[in-house]
Amino acid sequence: MVYITIIICSALGILLGLNLPTISYTYSGYLAIAIIAALDSVFGGLTSILKKNFDIRIFVSGFFGNAILAMLLTYLGERLNVDIYLAAVIVFVGRMFTNLSIIRRIYIEKWSKKYDEKHNAKQE
Amino acid sequence: MFITIGIICILLTSVMFVQFKTVQVIEESGISAMTESELRDEYSTIKSKTDELAKSLEEVNSSIKEYENQSSNNKGTTDLLKEDIQKAKNDIGYTDVKGPGLIITIKDGDGEYEKVEYWDLLFALNELKYAGAEAISINDSRIVNNTYIKSIEDNYLVIDGPRKISPYVIKVIGDTKYLESVINIKGGLKDEMENTGKSISYTVEDEVSIPKYKGKIEINSGE
Numbered sequence: 001m002v003y004i005t006i007i008i009c010s011a012l013g014i015l016l017g018l019n020l021p022t023i024s025y026t027y028s029g030y031l032a033i034a035i036i037a038a039l040d041s042v043f044g045g046l047t048s049i050l051k052k053n054f055d056i057r058i059f060v061s062g063f064f065g066n067a068i069l070a071m072l073l074t075y076l077g078e079r080l081n082v083d084i085y086l087a088a089v090i091v092f093v094g095r096m097f098t099n100l101s102i103i104r105r106i107y108i109e110k111w112s113k114k115y116d117e118k119h120n121a122k123q124e
Numbered sequence: 125m126f127i128t129i130g131i132i133c134i135l136l137t138s139v140m141f142v143q144f145k146t147v148q149v150i151e152e153s154g155i156s157a158m159t160e161s162e163l164r165d166e167y168s169t170i171k172s173k174t175d176e177l178a179k180s181l182e183e184v185n186s187s188i189k190e191y192e193n194q195s196s197n198n199k200g201t202t203d204l205l206k207e208d209i210q211k212a213k214n215d216i217g218y219t220d221v222k223g224p225g226l227i228i229t230i231k232d233g234d235g236e237y238e239k240v241e242y243w244d245l246l247f248a249l250n251e252l253k254y255a256g257a258e259a260i261s262i263n264d265s266r267i268v269n270n271t272y273i274k275s276i277e278d279n280y281l282v283i284d285g286p287r288k289i290s291p292y293v294i295k296v297i298g299d300t301k302y303l304e305s306v307i308n309i310k311g312g313l314k315d316e317m318e319n320t321g322k323s324i325s326y327t328v329e330d331e332v333s334i335p336k337y338k339g340k341i342e343i344n345s346g347e
Contacts, residue, residue, distance in 0.1 A: 001126070002126070002129065005126045005129055005133070006129065006130075006133050008130075009129070009134045009137075010133050010134075010137045012133075012134050013133055013134040013137025013141070014137050014138070016134065016141075017141025020138065020141075022142065022145050022149050023142060023143075023146050025146075028143060028146045028147065031142070031146070032143055034139070035139060035140055035143060038135075038136050038139075042136065056128055056129075060128055060132070063132055
């Protein structure tokens with residue numbers, strides 16, 4: 001059910017995005033950093049689902065909070081003439097990799113357990 | 125919960141695709157993707173190049189003058205010829221000129237459709253020529269007989285190459301009385317600009333100096 005919602009809504013989002021007008025170059029940098037922050041929240045959410053401690057409130061607040069904070073930091077960096085957005089990119093992408101590795105580990109453990117069970121059942 | 129996740133999915137994917145589209149457009153359009161420092165470098169190199177070219181132009185001009193001087197041994201006729209040449213140069217706009225005239229400033233209005241368009245400037249030029257203008261320049265571009273004013277992608281205007289932006293300062297030499305009258309007359313330049321939301325002002329000067337035409341007039345096809 002969740003997967004169906006995700007697929008349908010993603011398809012809707014793609015259609016909507018293709019029909020929306022493009023934004024100006026000045027703001028595309030902010031949008032990019034917000035996308036990275038949002039993707040990080042999505043991977044964090046996936047990990048927490050697998051760990052069975054997923055909380056929709058934490059997910060939603062992180063999704064919007066991270067995006068807005070990242071944009072604000074980028075704006076501040078622009079004012080200060082420091083590329084602060086690089087720090088945000090490093091943190092978010094680094095976390096994405098960590099979360100991916102956690103997801104990978106959980107699935108590999110699951111599959112290897114199943115394989116072992118089957119193997120043992122055959123032997124007995 | 126499904127609704128929240130659904131909304132977030134729509135939001136994320138739509139924003140991502142808007143960004144993809146934006147990046148694609150920026151890559152196609154080139155210059156707007158350059159960073160500020162890149163643009164600065166570009167600007168400074170172009171500027172030094174133009175300085176160099178101006179210098180070499182000066183050199184060429186001085187050597188031409190030398191040749192003219194050398195060939196003027198045969199005084200009487202060459203003097204006459206020189207006078208003729210000078211007069212012809214004046215007529216076509218190859219010399220700086222000074223004289224009494226007007227300085228007119230036309231500015232964009234605040235509204236979206238109140239920008240000064242090329243037809244406004246062409247209208248102004250036509251009116252001024254009708255009033256007997258002898259020499260005209262717009263933002264220091266001399267108006268000569270093959271001058272063009274064109275709008276590029278509805279974004280900005282070019283006059284004989286360089287790009288011009290509001291405010292447009294039109295310097296004109298001629299009989300100030302006639303020139304003033306075409307501006308102030310009912311349905312004249314002032315009415316026309318103010319009715320379409322642009323602002324216009326002018327001052328009468330005893331001496332207006334108008335620069336020479338910087339391009340080259342070439343006639344290849346006609347005889």
